[in-house]
Amino acid sequence: MNAMLFRTKASRQLPRQHAAKARNSALLAGARVVLGVAFLALVATVFMPILGIGEALANPKVTTARVGDHPTHTRLVLEMDGPFTFSYFTLVDPERLVVDFPELDFDLARNPLAREAIGAIGAMRYGLFKPGNSRIVLDLIGPSKVVKAFTMPPVDSYGYRFVLDLARTSQEDFIEQARLTKPKQPTPAPVIETPAATVPQRSDGKRVIAIDAGHGGVDPGAVGAGGTYEKSITLAAALQLADRLRETGRYHVVLTRDSDIFLPLRKRVALARNAGAELFLSLHADSIGNTKVRGSHVYSLSKTASDAEAAALAAKENKADVIAGLNLAEYSSDVHTILLDLSQRETNNTSIEMADRLVAGFRKNGVQSLNRPHRQAGFAVLKAPDVPSVLIELGFLSNKEDEAMLLKAKGRAPIIAAIVSAVDKHFATQTVQN
Numbered sequence: 001m002n003a004m005l006f007r008t009k010a011s012r013q014l015p016r017q018h019a020a021k022a023r024n025s026a027l028l029a030g031a032r033v034v035l036g037v038a039f040l041a042l043v044a045t046v047f048m049p050i051l052g053i054g055e056a057l058a059n060p061k062v063t064t065a066r067v068g069d070h071p072t073h074t075r076l077v078l079e080m081d082g083p084f085t086f087s088y089f090t091l092v093d094p095e096r097l098v099v100d101f102p103e104l105d106f107d108l109a110r111n112p113l114a115r116e117a118i119g120a121i122g123a124m125r126y127g128l129f130k131p132g133n134s135r136i137v138l139d140l141i142g143p144s145k146v147v148k149a150f151t152m153p154p155v156d157s158y159g160y161r162f163v164l165d166l167a168r169t170s171q172e173d174f175i176e177q178a179r180l181t182k183p184k185q186p187t188p189a190p191v192i193e194t195p196a197a198t199v200p201q202r203s204d205g206k207r208v209i210a211i212d213a214g215h216g217g218v219d220p221g222a223v224g225a226g227g228t229y230e231k232s233i234t235l236a237a238a239l240q241l242a243d244r245l246r247e248t249g250r251y252h253v254v255l256t257r258d259s260d261i262f263l264p265l266r267k268r269v270a271l272a273r274n275a276g277a278e279l280f281l282s283l284h285a286d287s288i289g290n291t292k293v294r295g296s297h298v299y300s301l302s303k304t305a306s307d308a309e310a311a312a313l314a315a316k317e318n319k320a321d322v323i324a325g326l327n328l329a330e331y332s333s334d335v336h337t338i339l340l341d342l343s344q345r346e347t348n349n350t351s352i353e354m355a356d357r358l359v360a361g362f363r364k365n366g367v368q369s370l371n372r373p374h375r376q377a378g379f380a381v382l383k384a385p386d387v388p389s390v391l392i393e394l395g396f397l398s399n400k401e402d403e404a405m406l407l408k409a410k411g412r413a414p415i416i417a418a419i420v421s422a423v424d425k426h427f428a429t430q431t432v433q434n
């Protein structure tokens with residue numbers, strides 16, 4: 001582990017703006033260390049009274065990312081407008097390098113690894129991992145070792161820099177590096193408290209619905225034809241759907257996330273169950289190779305996939321935790337091995353009915369849907385044993401028309417209305433059964 005610290009400067013940006021900016025940009029760098037925390041606290045103590053209420057210290061902003069392929073190593077440089085600290089660790093299966101920083105704003109015009117691998121690095125993701133902790137995750141092409149990782153202060157036209165040199169190495173060496181850099185604490189699973197205000201009052205007769213905005217933070221999900229991130233679309237749609245459902249006066253809505261932050265899949269399920277959710281709706285917007293394909297579709301859980309595409313999509317969605325740099329080996333394997341026991345089978349029947357209602361709602365509202373709009377596959381996020389769960393693909397971000405439609409609240413309105421009416425029908429039926 002490596003750590004460096006510079007000073008931090010103040011500004012007037014609010015956390016919300018940070019989140020919005022992070023959503024729009026491309027890549028970057030920083031660290032965490034007791035000394036750094038103490039220093040930031042000192043800075044806060046000195047400057048906060050001058051700044052006044054409502055103003056906060058700005059996060060360092062990542063402005064540039066460069067990658068160079070050299071004969072002996074691959075160099076990644078991240079440039080920032082303020083000081084930062086960092087720490088890193090490597091993960092096997094698949095080979096990844098994770099660099100953690102304090103919270104950063106990503107304002108990159110370009111991610112050099114967005115479309116192509118360079119040297120030892122296959123791809124790079126970046127974003128908020130949990131409050132106060134931004135992260136970059138590098139997918140490595142085979143085993144590579146960190147030969148240098150350091151920071152540089154500003155000089156001439158260059159800002160604060162994070163520099164990382166990677167060189168190819170043997171599998172044995174890579175495994176040893178993963179062991180040596182392993183954080184002392186188990187991999188930091190984000191701790192997200194269910195906000196007290198959203199814990200439902202069951203005595204008022206309202207039904208409880210969990211809405212799950214797919215992906216988030218360091219996991220962008222699919223990237224659209226025009227560069228739209230799935231995580232932004234799912235969050236906008238989740239907030240819109242929550243508003244419409246609350247307006248009816250019939251529902252309590254619990255959001256698994258309401259900002260651009262990463263959440264492990266099983267945490268999403270746990271949040272819904274802890275809040276007493278009676279229905280779990282996970283929102284997504286997929287991307288595929290054929291850019292002509294468009295339309296919404298709905299998935300319910302099944303041990304065997306209804307078709308090859310459904311199986312491939314489930315495999316992709318289930319990788320979210322790997323994408324964000326979690327070491328799954330350190331977690332109990334409940335997410336991966338929950339069996340379809342009796343209670344889940346019953347829950348599953350209700351999920352299947354809900355999925356069919358959604359499809360009918362889409363049809364009625366003139367929402368463009370795929371052929372066979374209800375499909376089945378083994379999605380980890382749908383595996384709450386006792387909460388009927390459905391995954392809704394709002395459309396295909398790989399299709400320009402779907403992407404343009406999903407970007408606007410007005411474009412999303414017919415799908416949202418269809419979901420609300422399907423939810424109404426679902427609970428009307430449940431009441432009769434009870």
Ligand SMILES: [Zn+2]
Pocket residue numbers: 214215221222230283284285286317
């Ligand atoms: Zn997704």
